[in-house]
Amino acid sequence: MAVIIDLYSRQVIGWSMDTRMTATLVCDALSMALFRRGFPEHVIVHSDRGSQYCSKDYRELIITYNLKQSMSRKGNCWDNACVESFFHSMKVEAIQYEPIMTRDAMRQTIFEYIEVDYNQTRRHSALGYLSPVNFEKQNVA
Template identity: 50%
Template sequence: MHAELRDLGVHCARKRVVRLMQALGLRVCLQPHHIHTTQRQPGAQVAQNLLNREFGASDPNCKWVVDITSIWTAEGWLYLAVVLDLCSRMIVGWSMASTYDETLVEAALRMALARRTPQKNLLHHSDQGSEYTSQAYLGLLEQLGIQVSMSRVANCYDNAAMESFFSTLKKECVYRIHLQSRQQARQVIFEYIEGYYNRVRRHSTLGYLSPWEFEHRLI
């Protein structure tokens, strides 16, 4: 809130913003704590954790983290696969479907590849879920010359940046609406990611800039 007022030309101390918010009954929404675990499929081909919880990057398109989350609607589950750039926290690829498999995660990856120009030896970090350890998906990464990194089993902190995004998405968007259908969920999530999260939402890790503004200043 203080950063937003500052950019609007309103000069005031951070403590005054806190006092005014308290007087108006406004408060920050606390981010819920979720721990998700992934069971590795027997015989799955897994990779070392090359990312090693280093969630920063000096340039775009050199470190991408990926994952899947589920969104409940009155029609049933909708699954969202996401590709996030660790330099700017930009969501560079995403895909949604009523079922989840390697097709879902491949669609998100192909969107990211179509929109960006990955650097040589791009690092791709995921969990050890069956979608990301399938022969088809790993074969695609190998074909593209992409380095593969994977979290350890049952350790959500190895992919904390993605867990943080999913928590933010649900807190700021999904949990505020009673989603009647998968189509409604698709529209709401699309508008949140492309219209708000990437272009408007401020990130403390980016000096309170949006991902779009942060990348624009790197050019």
């Protein structure tokens, strides 16, 4: 699974799931994020140092949309704290106590967690106990 999170609002703006972590997977997540945000230019896209983020296809997408690529320092998980926190929350709140699911059921569970619970209703202490959507509504001109 790959996710793109707006670090200001903590909203998941792009995500993709597949059986393997590939360049196509991260390109799909970034494409969703770009579409949802109206194809902004000159924004920083941060990731870890996985090979999929170094791939030709991903770098071409970054260049095509005039984005700036940023990568974590080697061996430093704190650079991706927001994404790490999201994955922890998702595992604990949506997956941990669920019975083993089919791939389709898992995709539906993840969709509901991201698009309904996490973005729309889950309150975040870093956002003054607002959901990402409500925080964005209040703070974006």
